[in-house]
Amino acid sequence: MERQGNRPERRARTPVLRLLLAAGFLTGTAGAQYRYSLTLHEDLRSVEVEIRHPAGDERPLAAEGGRLSDLTGLTGCRGEPIATDGGRILPTGAGGCLRYRASLRAQSGRRSPPVSDGVRVVTPGEWLWVPELRPGERLLIDVTAADALALSVPWTPLGARRFALSPSPGSATGTAVIGRFPHPTLRVPGGDLRVAVLEGPGLPVDEHKILEWLRVAAADVASVGGRFPNPDLQVIVQAVRSRGRSPVPFGYVIRDGGEAVRFFVDGSRPVGDFHDDWTATHEFAHLxxxxxxxxxxxxxxxxxxxxxxxxxxxxxxxxxxxxxxxxxxxxxxxxxxxxxxxxxxxxxxxxxxxxxxxxxxxxxxxxxxxxxxxxxxxxxxxxxxxxxxxxxxxxxxxxxxxxxxxxxxxxxxxxxxxxxxxxxxxxxxxxxxxxxxxxxxxxxxxxxxxxxxxxxxxxxxxxxxxxxxxxx
Ligand SMILES: [Zn+2]
Incomplete structure (x- = not known):
């Protein structure tokens, strides 16, 4: 399925504008842009965020699912006081740099069943305060974390721990995973699947079986247009127990901060059950x-x-x-x-x-x-x-x-x-x-x-x- 959102529609762009944007003209990708530095700690409970914004660009910052009361230490980088208004951060007077610390709440509920210890599934829309993005604009995000910590995000990867966040339709809620979990990159025709494999308490998953299943389904969809329709898709595969016939009781597409597909799988089923199941082909075909x-x-x-x-x-x-x-x-x-x-x-x-x-x-x-x-x-x-x-x-x-x-x-x-x-x-x-x-x-x-x-x-x-x- 395709999870649905209700953000206002943005206009389509002309081919010439797309070219200029892709080349970095107009957007200032080479020059002035918002630069975010995120610092993650081993306990996975909070994130420190530093935001440097271009001189003269003081758009309010908002987090769709965030609460200002969850932030601590919101100040300019030299200690300047920072004003807020109507749930938004007003960067005026920050001298071009501000910082805060936000708690990382684990997702919960039917759509986010428990994962094994040492892994946290979180919602960037709760703690990443961003300006309203203009078409073609990209925020640069650098992440600092211990080498042992893996990171799965929907943002476009630019380097090992550097990402770009661009405008997106905002269908459903973007998800990030932090912690210790297998995070292989699966090369498919025309793209990479950046896979996070999440075991549940007492629910192991065979990474190789999952990758083989995803590779076949991605090849199905790549065969339609000659290449997979997303060059670097975030894929989250999470273990659950399935009572039904399908080894993949649920899957959905998210387009928030980048495209992602999330699958819930019963890792105890044989690989043949996965290949006979249409869920992954259906979800990838949405793209x-x-x-x-x-x-x-x-x-x-x-x-x-x-x-x-x-x-x-x-x-x-x-x-x-x-x-x-x-x-x-x-x-x-x-x-x-x-x-x-x-x-x-x-x-x-x-x-x-x-x-x-x-x-x-x-x-x-x-x-x-x-x-x-x-x-x-x-x-x-x-x-x-x-x-x-x-x-x-x-x-x-x-x-x-x-x-x-x-x-x-x-x-x-x-x-x-x-x-x-x-x-x-x-x-x-x-x-x-x-x-x-x-x-x-x-x-x-x-x-x-x-x-x-x-x-x-x-x-x-x-x-x-x-x-x-x-x-x-
Ligand atoms: Zn669907």
Missing amino acids: LLPYVRSREKWVSEGFASYYQNVLLARRGAYTPTDAWGRLIRSFERADRIDEPPRLDRLHQRSFRDVRMLVYWAGAAMALMADVELRSRTEGRQNLDTVLGALGRCCLPSDHTWTAGTLFSRLDALADADVFVPLFETFMAERGMPDLEALYRDLGIDSSSGDVRLLPEGRLVPVREAIMQRNGN
């Missing part, structure tokens, strides 16, 4: 799209749900019949929702009631777009090539998109009118689209309860190409 606003999450969930089936079939974990069966049975279940709303009204209904529509309406759209692109261009274009182009132009993205801006961009990249007309068709209806004609063209028969693939149908070659095994 093929930018963050689309919360009220349109059917887009993000749908495209990820489409790819979880297609990619497991291409890898050989599902047969084509199995993959088509999973898609079509899910479409049918989504179609059985009572009084389905229009998709732009989904967010007004209880998630439990419309859950199948949230996950599968967008998957139907992804399938329809894929089929149309392939049949119109005789296979020269498909959903993979268009999402690959999106990755090259626009990802990872620092702001929230709407479904409308996303589909316009995809049409521009495909040089075809495919996505916007489909989107308009979907918006004109309630619930799922009618897929009978599409099934007929693809040679798919689901009338008897079982899904059967037939030899006759106008678009059978397209059906076969969608699920074709990698390397064939």
